[in-house]
Amino acid sequence: MLSILVPIYNYNVYPLVEELHKQCTECRINFEILCQDDASKSILNAINENVNTLSNCSFTALEENLAHRGNRNSLAEQAQYDFLLFIDGDSIIIHPDYIKKYIVTLKDFDVIYGGRLHPEKYPSENKKLRWKYGKFIEDKSAQDRNKKPYQSLLFNNTVIKKERFDQVKFDKDKKKYGHDDTQLSYELSLLKAKVNHIENPVQHGYIDTNLDYLNKTKESLENLILLYQEQKIDINFVRLLQLYHFLNKTAATLIISKIYGIFEKSLLKNLTGNNPNLILFNLFRVGYLCSIKQKI
Known part of the structure; x- marks a missing residue:
């Protein structure tokens, strides 16, 4: 059924995994939650080790950095189920039926994107730029996103069929930050993958400084x-x-x-x-x- 893939770098992922585990268990589905820290050597990984105490969940801390694209590809290679849910480690689940909303639409599409929201108030003065751009430019309703389904895709909070992802994958040759989602979405458009946007957002947890x-x-x-x-x-x-x-x-x-x-x-x-x-x-x-x- 569902492999939930959580790339991490220097972040406490346990609260997120605990909520995802609870919802998957309540839905009575076959699932796994795979978390992988990209060689951050963070002290937070001691907390993240608790993920391994939850059923069908695993946490791994890499010794060598793969970069964000490589970490995502690595997680997808390890996945055993037909559907992959990519969700970043700093995401916050804001709806109690988050997993259920995906489950009811899984088989009708190749890719499903639930959206993303930023907090109502900026976290601090020196983080206003990222917060403003996220809240007033990036945060869009499913109705608006479906007008340009490929261009509106972000691969955080996105379900994709494993067979589709295996046809594209993230470009591991690219080392610079940015537009990995754009490139993957473009490749999916060439394959005419069936994309759907739904109202099932997560909250963007970590906000960059200006x-x-x-x-x-x-x-x-x-x-x-x-x-x-x-x-x-x-x-x-x-x-x-x-x-x-x-x-x-x-x-x-x-x-x-x-x-x-x-x-x-x-x-x-x-x-x-x-x-x-x-x-x-x-x-x-x-x-x-x-x-x-x-x-x-």
């Missing part, structure tokens, strides 16, 4: 350009790539990169401050995207 999120955004944009250059993703699949392609074709990228260089410090000051502006964040993304050619 500075950490900016650094991740930069790396993610660099990886997007690499995917574009290596023709591993179609321009029309990502709106940001369409914009980049247009600007590149009109030779505007050089002008924008110079303007970005002038205003970069002012943008960073706002985005790392206590009241980051999402419009300025989008300008930062476009400016950095246009300057990448000189950086990679």
Whole structure:
């Protein structure tokens, strides 16, 4: 029936696993919950060892880092059931019938995405940027997500048929952070996989600081350009790539990169401050995207 795969890095996963185990047991299904820490060497792994006391559950701490994509692939290879539920270790289950909602729709689709929510209030002043972008841009209803089913896929809180995942997998050759979900979703679109979006969100537990999120955004944009250059993703699949392609074709990228260089410090000051502006964040993304050619 269901293999629940939980990639971890330096996080206490036991409360999440305990809730998932409870719901799976109540649903009376065949299940397993596989947790794998990606060589963080964290002291929290002493707590995570308690996962091994729960039936059909296991926790493993890797000695060598596989990176996020490799860790997910490794978990999928170990899975014994036909359906894989990918859920990140920092997720918070907010509905008592979370597992049940997936079970009733499993056999009708290749991929089912339940969505994600951010907390109602930001956790701290220095985490406002990630919280704002998540809450006001990323958090979408199932109705909105189903309008662009492939582009709206994130592989946290997602069920996929094992046979489908084995056809695509995460690209282990990519080492930079970001757009692994985009690449996998694009490959699923080429296979015409049947995708459904439902209202079954988890809450995003760990929120990056403003500075950490900016650094991740930069790396993610660099990886997007690499995917574009290596023709591993179609321009029309990502709106940001369409914009980049247009600007590149009109030779505007050089002008924008110079303007970005002038205003970069002012943008960073706002985005790392206590009241980051999402419009300025989008300008930062476009400016950095246009300057990448000189950086990679």
